[in-house]
Amino acid sequence: MPAPLPSPRYEIDTAAIRHNFGRLRGLLPAGVAAFCSLKRDGYGFGAGPVAAILAAAGADGFAAARLDDAAAIRAAAPDKPVLLYGGTLAEEAAEAEALDLTVTIAGAHDAVTWNAALRRPRPVFLKVDVGLLRFGFGEAELAGFLETVLPQCDRLDVVGVYTHLSEKPDAPAEAIAAQKRIFDRAVDLCRRHCPALRWVCASSTDTVHGERDLDYSMVDVGVLLFGLSPPAKRAALGLQPALTGIRTRLTAIRALGPETPDTVGLPAGIRSFGIASFGWGDGFPKRTPNGAWALVRGQRAPVVGPPHLEQIRLDLTGIPDATVGDEVCLLGRQGDAGITMYELAAQWGLKTEDLICGMRGHVPKLYL
Incomplete structure (x- = not known):
């Protein structure tokens, strides 16, 4: 294997x-x-x-x-x-x-x-x-x-x-x-x-x-x-994004019911959420951007704040077949869906330079 x-x-x-x-x-x-x-x-x-x-x-x-x-x-x-x-x-x-x-x-x-x-x-x-x-x-x-x-x-x-x-x-x-x-x-x-x-x-x-x-x-x-450059210059030069993937995995899935203690204030309507191993210590914004999401099984899974040093929560209510070990794609292709470096920067409310400067040295790099 x-x-x-x-x-x-x-x-x-x-x-x-x-x-x-x-x-x-x-x-x-x-x-x-x-x-x-x-x-x-x-x-x-x-x-x-x-x-x-x-x-x-x-x-x-x-x-x-x-x-x-x-x-x-x-x-x-x-x-x-x-x-x-x-x-x-x-x-x-x-x-x-x-x-x-x-x-x-x-x-x-x-x-x-x-x-x-x-x-x-x-x-x-x-x-x-x-x-x-x-x-x-x-x-x-x-x-x-x-x-x-x-x-x-x-x-x-x-x-x-x-x-x-x-x-x-x-x-x-x-x-x-x-x-x-x-x-x-x-x-x-x-x-x-x-x-x-x-x-x-x-x-x-x-x-x-x-x-x-x-x-x-x-x-x-x-x-x-x-x-990394403004869109007009990038198009004129024909530049391509070099960062094409940020991936991790689901390490836990939790059901959320009326009796579940909640001290972080998760939004109403969430019935299931997953824990993904990628937090603000790994480059995710320390304050969760509005509308941030990742891909799980090719579907959008909203990020639910607050992020932690080494973990984020994902709303899996709409992805009932998600399981522990599933890939979480913050950037890249997964099935028919995808997120580019430029789209991720916009999603997180950053310039592409800020996104790249948030990359952490301890996170392994895979050169493709």
Whole structure:
């Protein structure tokens, strides 16, 4: 007998990830490198497994925000450059060297401390802040740094410069253009002082679709790889959802009669309910959305609140043949019925990015 599939579990469509990368790669002119951002464990999809998929599909490099994600990427893609975004302190230099990471330098303090901590010269990117007010050199600060501090940092080999744009959906086109002008001036400064400069990057998820003047020599894409974007952009790009299943099982069925103690206030009319092993500790919303439901035996089973850390209740009154062990489908196909990633996000009152960021690392992933 085959081993039972884990419950609960996420199901991930690896072909969709390859397809989405291919669509994005096809937008880029020849000579523009495609780096794949796999922050937060690859946005919940698994930094290591996804890096292996994308490396085989032709990704030029990767980026991560934490050392654990960078380590998973390095194990899966040993020959690809891995950029470590800003936020890691120089006290982690030994691990960054062991993993052969390209480090971000986002200020003069970064430069001095990393230069002192590194044992040998290491490729680094400079991060420029054009208004997002996170990590990065301001324009005036960068000029002084390149003139006075960088020449003293003999272990920092500047091979790239990048920025993250402030990309509010309702921002006028001029807002992006103004940020680009700041970045262009910063790039000119870097070219004058950094002879090994190879990578220049400003375009990421929100601009890679239509801003060809931001391509430079590299783009950095993230959530688009998993089909996460507004409907119009998703349709224009032909993206496919990578999260195609959230499944668990019924672990108990209870009859509800007039004499049954009820301290949670179940709605009137429920005669039978089931317990499914998937709660807010696994990614279900902590407050049950109005109208939330799952599939049991191909039929809709309303979710009855409140959800618990590891369990939810399902109204099985209309599914009298349900039994313990039946599959509960929160996302995916079951019989003739189905729920897509986009439909589930709408059902739960979330953006698709919020749905994905609710994925929990302890829930097993099944790569299909």
